[in-house]
Amino acid sequence: MIAREENLENTHASSSKIEYFLVGLFILAYTVVTSRYLLNAHDNFYTFHNLAEFENWYWQFLHGQPFATSLPKPSPHLYFGQLILLPFYALWTDVKTLLIGRSLWIALGAVPTYFISRSFFQTSIVRILTVACYCLNPIIIMTHFNQYFSAEPFVIPVFLLSLYAAIEKRTILLCVSLAFACLVREDMALTVIAMGFFVFFSNRQRRLGLIISLFALTYFVLSIKFIAPFMFNMNNYIPTGGYGYDYLGHDVTGIVVGAIKHPDRILGTIFNYGRLKYLGIIFISVGFLPFAALDIIAAGLPAILINVISKNPEQVDPYSMYVGPVIPFIVASAVVGLKRICSKTRNYSRMAMLLLLLVLSLDCLILLLTKIPENRLFAPHREASRLAVAAVPEKASITATPNFLPHLSQRRCLYDFIQNEKSEYYLIETNETHWITRWLKENGNYQNRIDEVMADERNELLFNKDGIYLLRNNSIETDCR
Numbered sequence: 001m002i003a004r005e006e007n008l009e010n011t012h013a014s015s016s017k018i019e020y021f022l023v024g025l026f027i028l029a030y031t032v033v034t035s036r037y038l039l040n041a042h043d044n045f046y047t048f049h050n051l052a053e054f055e056n057w058y059w060q061f062l063h064g065q066p067f068a069t070s071l072p073k074p075s076p077h078l079y080f081g082q083l084i085l086l087p088f089y090a091l092w093t094d095v096k097t098l099l100i101g102r103s104l105w106i107a108l109g110a111v112p113t114y115f116i117s118r119s120f121f122q123t124s125i126v127r128i129l130t131v132a133c134y135c136l137n138p139i140i141i142m143t144h145f146n147q148y149f150s151a152e153p154f155v156i157p158v159f160l161l162s163l164y165a166a167i168e169k170r171t172i173l174l175c176v177s178l179a180f181a182c183l184v185r186e187d188m189a190l191t192v193i194a195m196g197f198f199v200f201f202s203n204r205q206r207r208l209g210l211i212i213s214l215f216a217l218t219y220f221v222l223s224i225k226f227i228a229p230f231m232f233n234m235n236n237y238i239p240t241g242g243y244g245y246d247y248l249g250h251d252v253t254g255i256v257v258g259a260i261k262h263p264d265r266i267l268g269t270i271f272n273y274g275r276l277k278y279l280g281i282i283f284i285s286v287g288f289l290p291f292a293a294l295d296i297i298a299a300g301l302p303a304i305l306i307n308v309i310s311k312n313p314e315q316v317d318p319y320s321m322y323v324g325p326v327i328p329f330i331v332a333s334a335v336v337g338l339k340r341i342c343s344k345t346r347n348y349s350r351m352a353m354l355l356l357l358l359v360l361s362l363d364c365l366i367l368l369l370t371k372i373p374e375n376r377l378f379a380p381h382r383e384a385s386r387l388a389v390a391a392v393p394e395k396a397s398i399t400a401t402p403n404f405l406p407h408l409s410q411r412r413c414l415y416d417f418i419q420n421e422k423s424e425y426y427l428i429e430t431n432e433t434h435w436i437t438r439w440l441k442e443n444g445n446y447q448n449r450i451d452e453v454m455a456d457e458r459n460e461l462l463f464n465k466d467g468i469y470l471l472r473n474n475s476i477e478t479d480c481r
Contacts, residue, residue, distance in 0.1 A: 115168075245310060
């Protein structure tokens with residue numbers, strides 16, 4: 001009898017090791033594939049100014065000016081959580097550290113996904129299929145296939161970890177993960193408030209739930225009333241930037257009052273084709289399983305509402321960065337919903353495997369049908385772009401179009417054209433085959449400033465090839481050491 005128990009323990013330990021190995025393999029594969037895409041995009045000058053803002057912020061931090069950047073603050077938000085990449089950036093001071101780091105960070109969401117599945121299923125193959133569904137989910141993968149380097153995807157593994165901690169009632173892990181979620185971006189505190197209610201009602205941990213919600217509310221209020229206005233020198237700070245919520249109000253109080261007074265406006269915004277399509281694509285990516293776990297969805301309701309009540313079209317693009325905070329609740333509710341559905345059948349493990357295989361097949365089909373952003377591996381003007389960047393002195397001040405900024409971000413004086421700053425050098429992209437040229441023409445403020453620089457006789461043309469222009473203003477000298 002004792003020998004049989006020992007054999008069972010050895011078998012269980014061996015099974016766990018295999019599962020850990022496979023989870024690690026999925027993480028490695030996800031990181032390698034998405035990093036390769038991002039690095040190729042960067043090498044072909046298809047990354048955007050958001051990446052330069054973050055690297056310039058990190059670079060200035062390491063050179064004695066914490067939280068300083070010559071570029072606009074990274075989409076004025078409180079991004080304290082992203083400092084977790086700073087030690088790695090210090091070891092390898094290169095913008096590619098951020099691209100690889102973000103891929104790995106999102107891939108690590110497979111770990112709490114696995115442990116959530118382990119809380120409900122005893123069969124190894126079901127747990128591994130759950131991890132496979134996470135790594136092949138088209139919504140998660142497509143967060144890498146846009147031009148923005150943003151904070152939203154950073155919260156994916158954090159909220160997944162907090163949901164696992166809530167399910168297993170691990171108080172310390174829950175509190176630490178939720179505190180970190182608040183630091184990723186200040187408006188994540190709204191979702192943490194809802195997580196407090198989830199702990200209060202679903203887990204029946206009344207005191208802990210209240211403490212979590214009150215902490216998150218306090219942090220949110222302090223952030224928008226004191227910390228952010230001080231850091232960004234803004235008297236009327238709105239955590240979402242205000243874009244998309246003007247129909248409700250022009251500051252946080254106005255938006256809340258507008259939502260209370262005019263619920264018809266919110267309902268009219270939510271119930272239209274674009275937003276219903278957005279929700280449909282998100283839920284179909286996990287086979288609509290979350291509808292069997294609406295309590296988990298309720299915990300992520302603020303993250304969902306922040307997007308669907310906004311009139312900013314990017315916030316209701318299921319493949320944009322803004323879907324990041326929604327993903328953890330969709331994934332976790334799918335696992336819990338799968339358990340609840342399958343527990344009503346005789347052989348629930350077999351039914352779970354079947355449903356997960358159907359979800360995987362559906363995800364692969366969506367990936368095949370989804371148009372991946374234009375091929376960035378063979379940009380025809382890549383060499384000309386590299387030559388132009390190399391011609392800019394290391395310590396010179398420069399203003400550049402957004403696609404060049406991530407290649408110039410390790411300097412004190414780096415500007416975007418929208419800032420209207422005078423600098424020694426100007427680097428401009430006008431190649432019609434590049435997406436940024438089309439984007440610039442759609443944004444009049446950018447294009448007008450570029451036209452002014454191109455027409456200024458004081459600017460000497462140093463480089464002109466494949467629609468790329470490098471100019472120098474000989475009347476300006478700056479000390480940007």
